[in-house]
Amino acid sequence: MQRMHPKAIRLSRLTALITHLLLFFVIIVLLTLALIYDWTLLPILIAAPVAVLSGFIFAGIVPSVRAKYFAYEVEEEEIRITKGIGWISDILIPMVKVQHVELESGPLMRRSDLAHVTVVTAATKHRIYGLERENAELLQRRIALWARVREDDV
Amino acid sequence: MMSDSAARHLHPLYFVVLMVSWIKPLLVPALVVVVFQGEGNPFEWPPIVYYLLFAIFIVMLAGVILAWRRYTYIRESHQLIVRSGILFRQVKTIHRNRVHSIQIQQPLLQRLFRIAQVVVETAGGGSKPEVVMHAVSLKEAHYIQELARKEETDESVKESVSLAASNAGEHERLELQTADAQVPIEMSDQADFKISVKTSTFLLAAVTTSNLQLTMAFVAGIVSFADDLLGESIYDSLADTAIRYLNGPLSVLIWASAALVLSWVLSVGLYVWKYAGFKLEVLGDQITVTYGLLEKRQLTFPSAKVQAAMFVQGLIRKPFGLGELRLLVVHSENEAAMMLHPLLKGSEVEVLLARFAPHIRPIAPDITPLRKAWTSFVRWKVVITSLIAIGLLNGFGWMLAWPSLLLIPLVLLWGHAQYRSEAAGAAGNDLVLRHRRLAVTTAWMRKKHIQTLTLKASVLQRRRGLRSVEVAVMGGKSGYRFSARLLPDQRAEQISKWMSRGRHGEG
Numbered sequence: 001m002q003r004m005h006p007k008a009i010r011l012s013r014l015t016a017l018i019t020h021l022l023l024f025f026v027i028i029v030l031l032t033l034a035l036i037y038d039w040t041l042l043p044i045l046i047a048a049p050v051a052v053l054s055g056f057i058f059a060g061i062v063p064s065v066r067a068k069y070f071a072y073e074v075e076e077e078e079i080r081i082t083k084g085i086g087w088i089s090d091i092l093i094p095m096v097k098v099q100h101v102e103l104e105s106g107p108l109m110r111r112s113d114l115a116h117v118t119v120v121t122a123a124t125k126h127r128i129y130g131l132e133r134e135n136a137e138l139l140q141r142r143i144a145l146w147a148r149v150r151e152d153d154v
Numbered sequence: 155m156m157s158d159s160a161a162r163h164l165h166p167l168y169f170v171v172l173m174v175s176w177i178k179p180l181l182v183p184a185l186v187v188v189v190f191q192g193e194g195n196p197f198e199w200p201p202i203v204y205y206l207l208f209a210i211f212i213v214m215l216a217g218v219i220l221a222w223r224r225y226t227y228i229r230e231s232h233q234l235i236v237r238s239g240i241l242f243r244q245v246k247t248i249h250r251n252r253v254h255s256i257q258i259q260q261p262l263l264q265r266l267f268r269i270a271q272v273v274v275e276t277a278g279g280g281s282k283p284e285v286v287m288h289a290v291s292l293k294e295a296h297y298i299q300e301l302a303r304k305e306e307t308d309e310s311v312k313e314s315v316s317l318a319a320s321n322a323g324e325h326e327r328l329e330l331q332t333a334d335a336q337v338p339i340e341m342s343d344q345a346d347f348k349i350s351v352k353t354s355t356f357l358l359a360a361v362t363t364s365n366l367q368l369t370m371a372f373v374a375g376i377v378s379f380a381d382d383l384l385g386e387s388i389y390d391s392l393a394d395t396a397i398r399y400l401n402g403p404l405s406v407l408i409w410a411s412a413a414l415v416l417s418w419v420l421s422v423g424l425y426v427w428k429y430a431g432f433k434l435e436v437l438g439d440q441i442t443v444t445y446g447l448l449e450k451r452q453l454t455f456p457s458a459k460v461q462a463a464m465f466v467q468g469l470i471r472k473p474f475g476l477g478e479l480r481l482l483v484v485h486s487e488n489e490a491a492m493m494l495h496p497l498l499k500g501s502e503v504e505v506l507l508a509r510f511a512p513h514i515r516p517i518a519p520d521i522t523p524l525r526k527a528w529t530s531f532v533r534w535k536v537v538i539t540s541l542i543a544i545g546l547l548n549g550f551g552w553m554l555a556w557p558s559l560l561l562i563p564l565v566l567l568w569g570h571a572q573y574r575s576e577a578a579g580a581a582g583n584d585l586v587l588r589h590r591r592l593a594v595t596t597a598w599m600r601k602k603h604i605q606t607l608t609l610k611a612s613v614l615q616r617r618r619g620l621r622s623v624e625v626a627v628m629g630g631k632s633g634y635r636f637s638a639r640l641l642p643d644q645r646a647e648q649i650s651k652w653m654s655r656g657r658h659g660e661g
Contacts (some may be wrong), residue, residue: 019365026581045523047513056603057208075656076656076657077654077656077659078654078655084610086613087611087612087649088610088611088612088613088616089607089609089610089612090607090608090609090610091606091607092607092608092651092654093605093606093607094604094653094655095655096655097604097606098252098606099248099252099276099277100246100248100249100252100284101245101246101247102244102245102246102247103244103245103247104239104241104242104244104245105242105243106241106243107241107242110243120276120284121605121606121626121633122605122628122633123606123626123627123628123629123633123634124276124606124626124633125604126606137245139649140245140247141247144233144247144249147249147252153544
């Protein structure tokens with residue numbers, strides 16, 4: 001089975017860091033206003049350590065754990081995805097049930113030449129994370145080719 | 155088929171359509187500020203307001219230009235590829251055999267400009283369409299719509315087209331007909347098979363139903379309106395009276411019992427309202443279901459559209475081996491599971507399914523949780539209930555809160571009942587999953603109707619050799635899920651092998 005690209009793990013950490021830096025910026029602004037206007041500091045005293053802990057978890061632990069358990073395999077007949085952090089899911093998607101495929105990338109992902117592929121069935125959606133862009137496009141084309149009408153079982 | 159592998163943009167008038175769609179939601183708040191907040195005369199606004207409005211306009215214009223530039227599509231003979239997004243870019247590839255419908259719409263703005271909006275729907279993605287092209291020329295809209303037409307060119311394509319037609323039939327959503335009570339709904343005299351549920355059976359079903367969700371929503375609605383209807387002083391005095399009478403554990407039990415009885419009465423009333431006059435008939439391969447006290451509802455569908463059958467046994471019915479039989483049908487209403495019979499014995503399910511959905515076989519499950527899974531069923535329930543009991547005892551004192559300790563053996567019993575109920579099985583082309591939340595639901599389905607199969611477990615459960623099995627099938631507007639929890643991992647993986655069509659499969 002294929003794994004998440006190492007660049008995706010670094011990108012995940014970077015995204016979490018950026019999000020938490022923005023959060024810290026908001027906390028600092030609130031702290032400044034609270035000191036100037038003599039507001040209560042209680043919300044900030046709660047929010048600040050929570051933000052630090054959250055940053056440690058989402059930038060430090062979650063990307064590694066997610067990458068550890070994430071794997072995928074695409075065959076002509078089916079797609080298998082394993083994913084999860086606390087709860088691990090092994091997902092089996094018959095190719096004949098795939099409705100269509102989407103390829104997504106945000107600005108940071110494009111800079112790192114990465115993308116996600118989302119497989120959509122009639123009942124569910126499943127994401128294959130952290131692929132190199134070229135591989136993602138290849139995968140999307142391959143699934144789109146294989147996900148055509150086949151003879152179904154009786 | 156008009157195919158072209160060149161990337162195309164939307165019509166230039168997309169600018170106008172998009173600007174209008176972004177400005178429209180801001181109009182009402184702006185009106186409120188200007189008129190109702192007394193900020194009446196725009197000529198008296200300070201310059202900063204004009205600069206802000208101009209800056210917002212420039213940002214919106216830049217956004218619209220980028221959105222137009224980034225939105226391209228390629229219409230090939232067998233698929234549509236759509237690229238969109240400014241920051242978060244997306245490429246959607248939709249094969250023609252998966253296209254459910256392509257609609258050409260002309261909302262007011264598009265009609266004024268003599269362009270069209272194209273909406274592409276597949277069976278996936280829930281109730282939202284997959285692609286919406288807000289501005290294309292009418293000619294271009296018809297070219298795109300050709301993707302939904304299946305042409306026969308050679309034998310292999312003919313075969314795939316006929317299969318596509320049958321699969322499209324599977325995905326086609328049915329419209330529920332709702333008839334006024336004054337307009338009689340006629341049942342065909344030529345029906346092959348009819349069921350009209352006896353009044354005694356129906357009443358027994360009504361009094362043994364436990365529709366907690368519906369009742370709680372009803373009670374919540376009453377409570378939320380109570381202060382408006384009664385007036386604040388009456389509402390406050392009623393609340394004070396109630397609290398004054400909650401002066402001991404016995405009174406708490408009495409009030410709780412009264413609340414349970416009231417919710418049961420409501421539940422019965424709502425059931426009768428919804429399902430009175432329940433009738434079922436089969437004519438050829440068409441099933442017609444009719445029910446409703448004042449608002450009669452009638453649904454007709456081919457039995458081939460049935461994705462799964464469910465036998466639901468509530469708390470009161472389960473000890474007697476009774477339950478309600480439902481069919482999962484693909485249709486456009488929110489309610490996915492149609493009632494086939496309100497109350498029957500487990501032994502009668504096979505006979506009824508043979509008549510109404512013969513392709514679904516009610517096989518018996520043979521995979522059940524091992525003894526080591528028992529703690530996983532009860533542990534967190536007992537821990538959380540104990541914490542709640544400790545909190546109540548600390549907050550209200552022993553004299554008032556000791557009944558909360560009775561919850562602990564109750565949740566222990568609940569966890570044990572779940573352990574005894576969970577089961578699964580796979581044989582031939584059929585799967586069965588049995589699961590208990592409060593009611594026990596046994597679901598049967600064919601392999602070909604399963605959209606995805608998932609084996610789930612926490613890290614700790616994986617180490618202990620436990621897996622939960624979950625499947626998704628089509629039903630209602632989007633998917634429906636069935637599960638069986640904490641089965642032995644090797645047996646659960648056998649189900650995965652049974653489902654697999656690839657090299658991991660059984661062959």
